[in-house]
Amino acid sequence: xxxxxxxxxxxxxxxxxxxxxxxxxxxxxxxxxxxxxxxxxxxxxxxxxxxxxxxxxxxxxxxxxxxxxxxxxxxxxxxxxxxxxxxxxxxxxxxxxxxxxxxxxxxxxxxxxxxxxxxxxxxxxxxxxxxxxxxxxxxxxxxxxxxxxxxxxxxxxxxxxxxxxxxxxxxxxxxxxxxxxxxxxxxxxxxxxxxxxxxxxxxxxxxxxxxxxxxxxxxxxxxxxxxxxxxxxxxxxxxxxxxxxxxxxxxxxxxxxxxxxxxxxxxxxxxxxxxxxxxxxxxxxxxxxxxxxxxxxxxxxxxxxxxxxxxxxxxxxxxxxxxxxxxxxxxxxxxxxxxxxxxxxxxxxxxxxxxxxxxxxxxxxxxxxx
Numbered sequence: 001x002x003x004x005x006x007x008x009x010x011x012x013x014x015x016x017x018x019x020x021x022x023x024x025x026x027x028x029x030x031x032x033x034x035x036x037x038x039x040x041x042x043x044x045x046x047x048x049x050x051x052x053x054x055x056x057x058x059x060x061x062x063x064x065x066x067x068x069x070x071x072x073x074x075x076x077x078x079x080x081x082x083x084x085x086x087x088x089x090x091x092x093x094x095x096x097x098x099x100x101x102x103x104x105x106x107x108x109x110x111x112x113x114x115x116x117x118x119x120x121x122x123x124x125x126x127x128x129x130x131x132x133x134x135x136x137x138x139x140x141x142x143x144x145x146x147x148x149x150x151x152x153x154x155x156x157x158x159x160x161x162x163x164x165x166x167x168x169x170x171x172x173x174x175x176x177x178x179x180x181x182x183x184x185x186x187x188x189x190x191x192x193x194x195x196x197x198x199x200x201x202x203x204x205x206x207x208x209x210x211x212x213x214x215x216x217x218x219x220x221x222x223x224x225x226x227x228x229x230x231x232x233x234x235x236x237x238x239x240x241x242x243x244x245x246x247x248x249x250x251x252x253x254x255x256x257x258x259x260x261x262x263x264x265x266x267x268x269x270x271x272x273x274x275x276x277x278x279x280x281x282x283x284x285x286x287x288x289x290x291x292x293x294x295x296x297x298x299x300x301x302x303x304x305x306x307x308x309x310x311x312x313x314x315x316x317x318x319x320x321x322x323x324x325x326x327x328x329x330x331x332x333x334x335x336x337x338x339x340x341x342x343x344x345x346x347x348x349x350x351x352x353x354x355x356x357x358x359x360x361x362x363x364x365x366x367x368x369x370x
Contacts, residue, residue, distance in 0.1 A: 047066075047232065047233040048066075048067055049064050049065060049066060049067070049232075050064075050065050050066075050067055050068075050073065051063065051064045051065070052073065052076040052077055052080060053080075054080045054083070054084070056080075056083045056084055056087050056201075057083075057091075057197060057198055057201070057221065057222065059221065059222030059223065060222065061083055061219075061220065061221050062218075062219070062220045063076040063079055063080060063205070063209070063217060063218075063219050063220075064218040064219075064220065064238075065216065065217045065218075066216050066217075066232060066233065068214075071213075072209075072212075072213075072214045075208065075209055075212035075213075075214050076209065076214070076217070078208060078212075079205035079206075079209050080205065082201075082204055082205055082208055083201045083204075083205055083221070086197075086200070086201045086204060087197075087201070089114070089117065090117070090197050090200075090201075092140065092190070092191075092192055092193075092194075098113070098114060098117065099191055099193065102182060102191065103140070103189075103190035103191060106173075106182055106183055106184040106189065107183075107184040107185070107186055107187040107188070107189060109183070110174070110176060110179065110181035110182065110183045111181055111182055111183070112179070112181050113180055113181065113182055115180065116204075118175075118180050118182075120193075120196070120200055120305070121137070121175070121182065121191065122175060123305070124137040124170065124193075124196060124309065125170050125171070125173070125175065127306070127309045127310065127313065128170045128171070129171070130325075131310070131313040131316075131317060131325070132286075132321075133169075133171075133285055133286045134284070134285070134286065134312075134313040134316040134317045134321075135195065135196075135309050135312050135313035135316070136168060136169065136170050136285035137170060137191050137192060137193055137195065137196065138167075138168050138169060138170045138173065138189060138190065138191060138192070138285075139168055139192060139283060139285045140168075140190040140191065140192035141164040141167045141168055141188060141189075142161070142164045142165070142168060142283050143192055143194070143283065144164075145160055145161070145164045145288075146281075146283060146290075161287075161288035161289065162288070165288045166186075167186060167188040167189050167190075168189075168285055168288075169285075172184075172185045172189075173185075173189070195308065195309060195312040196305055196308045196309045196312075197308075198221040198224070198225040198304075198308060199221075199225045199261060199263060199303070199304035199305035199306070199307060199308025199309070200304070200305040200308070201221060202219045202220075202221050202225055202226065202227045202261070202304035202305075203227065203261070203304050203305050206219050206227045206229055206304070210229065215229065215230045216229065216230030216231050217229050217230065218232075218238045218240070218257075219304075221304075224263055224264050224265065224308075224311075225263045225264075225304055225307070225308050226240065226257075226261070226262050226263075226304065227260070227261045227262070227303070227304040228257035228258060228259070228260060228262070229258075229259055230258065230259070235256065236256060237256040237257050237258030237260075237357070238256070238257050238258070239255070239256055239257075240254065240256075240257055240262065241253070241254050241255075242255060242264065242298050242335065243264075243296075244346070245266050245295040245337055245346075246295065246346075251361060252346060252348070252360065253335065253348070253358060253359060253360045254358075254359040255298075255300070255353070255357060255358055255359075256356075256357045256358075256359075257300070257357075260300050260301070260302070260307075261300070261302065261303045261304030261305070261306060261307040262298065262299065262300050262301075262304070262307050263298070263299050263301075263304065263307035263308040263310070263311040264296060264297065264298045264311060265282060265297050265299075265311035265312050265314070266282075266294075266296035266297065266315065266337075282312060282315050282316065283316075284316045285316075286316075291315055291316040291318075293318045293319065293338065294314075294315055294318060294319060294322075294336060294337060294338055294339075295337045295339055295346075296315075296337045297311050297314040297315045297322065297334060297335070297336055297337070298334065298335040299311040299314060299332065299333070299334050300332070300333040300334070300352075300353060301332050301333075302331055306332075310332060310334075314334060314336065319336050319338055319349060322334060322336055322351075323336065323349060323351050326351040326352045327351065327352075330352060331352075332352060333350075333351060333352035333353040334349075334350075334351050334352065334353070335348050335349070335350050335353065335358075336348065336349040336350075336351070337349075348360070
């Protein structure tokens, strides 16, 4: 009879005992780690790993590394501590966060913004412009409206949507580069970084690891965003599974990621029904209504933040516009999964993802079989 190794505590990790426990354990620990975090692994395969975990931004986080010296575990612990600090800065659920201070006062006077956050907001503005507004971090009023209506068991009236739309549009936000401040045009404008915050925190955590000399790792935030750096046991990257968007306990592809961010968006988990109609949680900032058309979108990009933002934008843009975006930017890859039109087989559309980096399950079945 085989026995699983005991789950290491944070104290075990910091003392180095966890390194010995996990490195000595037999089996595909990478596969177990990724399954626990929402992924799966096929060929190429997972080998022994060490992993640190925490919970932030309402989801599980992991740093997964090849076995190595105890100092890399300390670096991973500090990287996860940084994630918590960034959550404190960017959350919209606490009035004392920097982002909420900006949201509360930027309509009255220009508000100073910390350097890294200011750069992130500027990048968000650029992504919004490049995607024709399909991604917009000022969609907070719309998000709040739909959340309130869902709790009330109804969909909003068009008048309510129009009223919220009057307070959406990052193109109307004034960025003062010299003073490093932002200003809102009217009261009620607000930033909500829910569609990019995890990716940004992953990038910052990865930057800390690399600064500390850790070159091979995978940082995972929730069930949708990650960054893989370096190599896992000589395979040319880290194997990460992509879920079947209709049956999330099954995998339809495996990606081999090296120095790339990845993010998946879809409304197969978060949605509600009203009067027989299904409403997803991803809103189109251009209309104020839930986006429709694609089952899921997986984006590969140089950073996790860019992958995060673009996966949301591509889901909103739809198949043709998302593919066109990728064709114009070779550094961005995507796996776009439309709803099956005939039969029951998923037909992913793959753009800018090399064949030797993608392993598709043969004829993934839209009814749950393979």
